[in-house]
Amino acid sequence: MQQFEKIPATVITGFLGAGKTTLIQHIIKNAEGRRIALIVNEFGDIGIDGDMLKACGNEDCGEEDIIELANGCICCTVAEDFIPTMEKLLKRDPAPDHIVIETSGLALPQPLVQAFNWPEIKTRVTVDGVVTVVDSDALAQGHFASDEQAVNDQRSADDMLDHHTPLGELFEDQLSCADLVLLNKSDLVSEEELARIEQRLEKEVQTGTRFTRSSEKSPVPVKVLIGLDSAAEDKGHKSHHDKAHDNDADHHHDHDAFVSLEISLGEIADVKQFVAGLSGVIEKNKVLRLKGFAAVQGKPMRLVIQAVGPRIDSYYDRLWKEGEQPATNLVVIGKAGMDLDQIKTSIMDAI
Ligand SMILES: [Zn+2]
Numbered sequence: 001m002q003q004f005e006k007i008p009a010t011v012i013t014g015f016l017g018a019g020k021t022t023l024i025q026h027i028i029k030n031a032e033g034r035r036i037a038l039i040v041n042e043f044g045d046i047g048i049d050g051d052m053l054k055a056c057g058n059e060d061c062g063e064e065d066i067i068e069l070a071n072g073c074i075c076c077t078v079a080e081d082f083i084p085t086m087e088k089l090l091k092r093d094p095a096p097d098h099i100v101i102e103t104s105g106l107a108l109p110q111p112l113v114q115a116f117n118w119p120e121i122k123t124r125v126t127v128d129g130v131v132t133v134v135d136s137d138a139l140a141q142g143h144f145a146s147d148e149q150a151v152n153d154q155r156s157a158d159d160m161l162d163h164h165t166p167l168g169e170l171f172e173d174q175l176s177c178a179d180l181v182l183l184n185k186s187d188l189v190s191e192e193e194l195a196r197i198e199q200r201l202e203k204e205v206q207t208g209t210r211f212t213r214s215s216e217k218s219p220v221p222v223k224v225l226i227g228l229d230s231a232a233e234d235k236g237h238k239s240h241h242d243k244a245h246d247n248d249a250d251h252h253h254d255h256d257a258f259v260s261l262e263i264s265l266g267e268i269a270d271v272k273q274f275v276a277g278l279s280g281v282i283e284k285n286k287v288l289r290l291k292g293f294a295a296v297q298g299k300p301m302r303l304v305i306q307a308v309g310p311r312i313d314s315y316y317d318r319l320w321k322e323g324e325q326p327a328t329n330l331v332v333i334g335k336a337g338m339d340l341d342q343i344k345t346s347i348m349d350a351i
Contacts, residue, residue, distance in 0.1 A: 005317045006126040008098050008306070010226045011112060013174045014133030015105030015145035016154055019184040022216055023133060024102055030222040037089055037096035038066045041074040041104045065096070072160020075107040078115045090124050098226060099125065105145070106155055106170060108163065109177035128227055129308035132178035137188040139197050144171045175204040179309035180288070182220065186213035186255065208310030210288050214255045224258055224333055227291050227306060257336035263344055265328040267295040268351050271303065275314050277350025282307055285343050289333040295326035305330065
């Protein structure tokens with residue numbers, strides 16, 4: 001049978017100290033048996049991320065699944081280092097279910113995202129999203145990172161870094177590439193300050209980029225971060241933790257409360273029109289994530305649809321199996337308070 005299933009890849013960016021490693025540990029701990037391959041761009045003497053991740057002690061987190069790119073900045077060495085690593089990873093059998101790429105905050109995210117257009121990668125991998133982690137506490141105090149000196153030390157430790165972009169510009173680049181911005185360490189900052197930060201950062205992001213709050217004590221559910229579980233009907237398992245978070249607006253957290261909605265529909269007639277309709281729904285309702293499969297009239301193959309913030313992707317991945325009823329099943333995730341009825345109606349109208 002023809003298989004074109006693509007592996008979703010998430011790019012995580014943010015300065016040293018913003019909380020990327022903790023976030024990745026959280027993702028791995030909640031992977032629920034799905035194989036996550038991790039590419040870490042550790043370089044210089046102060047890079048400790050790789051070791052910290054290996055020491056996480058989680059049995060799902062095999063050492064062979066963590067690949068360190070230690071030969072300089074990920075964006076400066078894309079062709080020599082990142083692309084061959086991805087190609088090797090794609091040859092593995094079984095292939096990973098999801099790829100997470102942690103970039104150093106000094107890397108420019110754009111060249112990395114463009115590397116996903118490399119022919120051998122493009123056919124096998126889809127960019128699930130770019131998640132930018134920002135340090136709310138540092139921003140509240142007028143800094144980009146809690147320890148700007150450490151970030152600058154990281155820069156001088158890397159003799160392969162081809163660009164000397166100022167921190168302010170790197171920060172703007174991290175934001176302009178983001179599909180989702182995590183206002184991390186939100187527990188250290190007042191509500192008013194968080195609102196001010198969000199307002200300020202909104203000017204730096206593309207239209208449709210979503211913001212959400214998180215802290216070490218209460219991280220954002222993995223299905224929001226990297227979409228795991230949002231196509232639950234296909235993979236078959238659902239986390240208890242995530243379930244407890246569904247429709248859970250009163251339970252107090254330092255992160256936002258999330259709701260999700262599952263929609264089942266029949267065949268869609270016009271893919272372009274349907275995707276445009278979904279795009280409108282996402283924009284209007286500030287949907288964080290939308291993911292699922294669609295049956296298209298006259299097509300023997302299943303259409304994968306996935307969206308995070310402004311990024312929406314659709315492609316055919318495989319033939320409908322014998323005995324499988326072609327249907328359209330979507331999961332929509334957003335913040336509590338999102339108008340679920342309105343979303344459901346608009347999606348049904350888009351068909
Ligand atoms: Zn670079």
